[in-house]
Amino acid sequence: MRPIVFRVSVSPAIGMGHLMRSLALAQAAGSYDIPCHFFTDKGGRALAVARNDWIYPVTEVPCGSDDDESRWLTEQAKRMNASVVVVDGYDIPAASLSGLRGAGIPVMVMDDGQLSQVAQASLVVNSTTSSLDAHYQEINPAVKICSGPDYRLMRLEFQRGDNPPQDKRFGIAVCIGGSDPKGLTVPLINALSDVLNDVPVRVITGAAFNDISALNEAIKASPLAIQHIHNCQDMADVWRHSKLAVSAAGGSQFELGVCETPSVLLMVAENQRTATEQAQQEGWCTTFDCTGDVPFDEIAGTVHALWQQPGKLEAMQQAVKGKYHAEGAFNVLNAIAEVIQP
Structure with a gap:
């Protein structure tokens, strides 16, 4: 199986939320034996592996310009034969994702309203609201949109x-x-x-x-x-x-x-x-x-x-009671399957 690659922001200043959300998707992928690899900011690896349910390789992204990160991330994704790169973090520059798009590697963006990375995305996920769908389509008419509570990412412990x-x-x-x-x-x-x-x-x-x-x-x-x-x-x-x-x-x-x-x-x-x-x-x-x-x-x-x-x-x-469910990660995986190139 081709792996899912995650580019995630995590640090004491940013918090753990992006990492935990991405972990939920990785756990769902694991139920289908899909391997996952995480790329984090400097210092992110220690925060990830501190969890006793963490089983995924983590690589810290080298410091450099947006262009440097774009080249590096694209090379890593190509070397791993990544099926998709999942991006979760407001401060990840859109320019650092441009090489992936040029290489034909699908990019999935977790967007909470920042909009800045949508232009580079093949798939955008916003589990909070569907009110931004028109903005997404205006920015990127070709993007697949998964919005609303059916795409909420919850870790296995909540299932x-x-x-x-x-x-x-x-x-x-x-x-x-x-x-x-x-x-x-x-x-x-x-x-x-x-x-x-x-x-x-x-x-x-x-x-x-x-x-x-x-x-x-x-x-x-x-x-x-x-x-x-x-x-x-x-x-x-x-x-x-x-x-x-x-x-x-x-x-x-x-x-x-x-x-x-x-x-x-x-x-x-x-x-x-x-x-x-x-x-x-x-x-x-x-x-x-x-x-x-x-x-x-x-x-x-x-x-x-x-x-x-x-x-x-x-x-x-x-x-x-009955208003929230924990299976949204599997719906996101199905959406990823629709945008992955064969």
Whole structure:
């Protein structure tokens, strides 16, 4: 089988979301014995292989100009006889993909509204919304478009297991992404510690989180029983067994939807707005705009109020039932098969 090659952005500053999304597609490909190879930014390899479910070769892209990367990436893809190159990362220059198109190697772009790479794509995937389809066609009339929730990429851990009811769940889970680039975790724990009483809290940080010492100090100073899990390897288990989650929006909110977990979602990037607003309308979460000043006290107050209302949490869980599924990666694979040259 010809391999799928991934060009992914991952770092403490960017976060882990692009890598986790691409991992979901690689895992689905593995079920068909399709090999995968990842190309990441400098430092990305260590973050990838820190996961115990990581089984894929990783090569870091050499630093250089966009033209240099274009030549290098094209040479690597040709040498591997790649069937497609999957691109996931806002800061990957479109110019670095031009050689692939010239070599006849299909490019699949994961787009969340940045649009900058669409001109180089044979296939564009936007699992959040179909509202940009006309823009995609205007930029690239020949591109195949896969948009909407049927193309949501979820890792294997979210395709297995059942979602317990509220009375079988416990505590509050707090996770502000794989790296928390805005530094929300520590002040959020401080704010929650001021309003919660006798509530078990799990704080989850990813492999790219760099503020461990400050977090440990906040946990030590808190009156709450706080468990800290760093580089968590099974987020599905954490989400499924939490009565309430406080989470960054983005990819995590779709995980929470699959796990039917009532949530307080923090929108930390503008491109999360559409999906976050839609999730709130579905009735299973409360959301806060954290793209500017972060209202930590208001967030903590909302968490406290929800925790005091088990009936409300039950209603929120019921509201999300059946709205999210975890099989979108297989639909993306089918779309890739349609654009691959024989």
